[in-house]
Amino acid sequence: MTSKGRRPASILRESSLELGSPRLATHYNQQTGRPIRDGAGKKRKHPDYVDSVIIEEDIPVESCSEDEDGNLKRPKRVIKRKRTPSPSPPPLSPIIQDAMSSREVTPTPSPPNGDLDRPICLTFNIPQGFQGPFVVKLDRGLLDGNGQGSRSRDQGTTISRVERRSYFNTTGRRPQKQPRKVTVSSHSNIGFLTLPPELRNKIYRLLFIAKQDLIFYFPDNFCLSSAFLRTCNQVHEEGRSILYGENTFVFERNKYTRAPLWSPTLKEIGYKDMRLFLKLIGPRNLSMIRDMRIVFEDAMPSSTPYLHSQEARRFVNDEHLIDCLHILENQAKLREVSLxxxxxxxxxxxxxxRFLETLAKVKADQVTITNSQKMPYSEVKAHPEVRRLLREAMIRNPPLHTVLQNSAGNI
Incomplete structure (x- = not known):
């Protein structure tokens, strides 16, 4: 009777080629260190198995031939035969060759441009034995009074393919191409830039000059289209001098309020639009402004509740206005300024x-201190001594522009 958990000896398997010996000892390869099955290499092959190596050995391999003495002979290398040159083409027909050789390859001299009353002569050298339709296409412009077509070419400058072939067979060299002459039609298109400068200036004035002053506080006449200046560089240079030089720009304090996108607090516009305009147009356009009127006015408490004193609301302490005066000092070339x-x-x-020193640096040929059109009966808030000093400091001497002597409105 066997003990529990122990396998009886009668059930132990015998050794086989597939599974090897049932012994627990394992053999290892001394070179690789890998375990070796006991039945490795001892399995018999199937009787129908055919080794592919034996099949390849039975296939005869082409080898070098042997002579009578048994020496191997290597096959000779096959040398390709050189390609024979192509035969020369047969000569052309003597009828066409003689006829084309008699032609002159040089261009036929064209008639002078001044002689337009002479008739047009056409000469055709038709070879002997020519068969087929002979088509001649003439430009209708040749029959006009100018004697030149819109797409006419110089006679004799174009050589046909048959002429080139006959010339090459006769002389052995290719004919040189004649330069093509381009004729310009006398009827050119008439556009805006072909008009006289006087007419162009009238058109510019109809487009860019407003009937009234350009008031930034109430821009009701800002419908002038300046997109015409984008057509070309010449129109831009000519038109902007009229747009900026022959209009009067009026800058006042804007008492409306607005807020930027990032702030919920409404603030007075004031002189912000004036500062933005002077910077957007650039120094070149700003230097073309000739007439300007500036109205200096204090801010209202209702539009500036964030300012807590009357002194802070005065225009002499407005930083945007001070910056505008600095821009006019450095870039403007004013002819007349009204304050x-x-x-x-x-x-x-x-x-x-501080304010008077900054304002005195703005130069103009004529300086006028008067009341605003909105308040014609109000008193000018400037001391007479201040007016005199401003005129002496701001008037340019000698004048840069021609100033019309007009003393009306001076105080």
Whole structure:
């Protein structure tokens, strides 16, 4: 009786070629260190199995031939035969060759351009034995009074393919191509730039000059289309001098409020649009402005609740206005400037020093200090001494432009 968990000896398998010996000892290859099956290499092959190596050995292999002495002979290398040159083409027909050789390859001299009354002569050298339709196509422009077609070519400059072939067979060299002459039609298209400068200036004035002043506080006449200046560089250079040089630009304090996208607080526009306009047009366009009117006015408490004092609302402390005066000082070439002062206090020489020094650096050929058109009966908030000093400091001497002597409106 066998013990529990132990396999009886009668059930142990015998050794076989497939599974090897049932012994627990394992043999290893001394070179590779891998285990070796006991039945490796001892399995018998199937009787129908055929080794492919034996089949390849039975296939005869082409080898070098042997002579009578048994020496191997290597086959000779086959040398390709050189290609014989192509035969020369047969000569052309003597009828066409003689006829074409008699032609002159040089171009036929064209008649002078000034002689237009002479009739047009056409000469055709038809070879002997020619068969087929003979088509002649003439440009209708040749029959006009100018004697030249819109697409006419110089006679004799174009050599046909048959002429080139006959010339090559006769001389052995190719004919040189004659330069093609391009004729320009006398009837050119008439456009805007072909008009006289006087007519172009009239058109520019109809487009760009407003009937009234360009007031930035109430832009009701800002419908002038400046897109015409984008057509070409010449129109841009000619038209912008009229757009900026013959209009009067009026800048006032804008009392409306608005807020940027990132702020919920409404703030007064003031002189922000004036500063933005002077920077957007650039220094070249700003230098073409000739007439300008500036109205200096204090801010209202209702539109500037974020300012907590009357002094902060005065125009002499407006940083945007101070920046505008610096731009005009460096870039403007004004001919006439009109100034209007309105506010709670009059300008004093010894009080508003910073503002007056900045304003005095703006130069013009003529300076006018007057009331605003909105408040014609109001008093000018500037001391008489301030007016005199501003005129002396701002008037350019000698004048840069021609100024019309007009003293009306001066105070």
């Amino acid at each position: 209007s002062f309105h506010g709670r206090r009059c300008l004093q020489v010894d009080v508003d020093v």
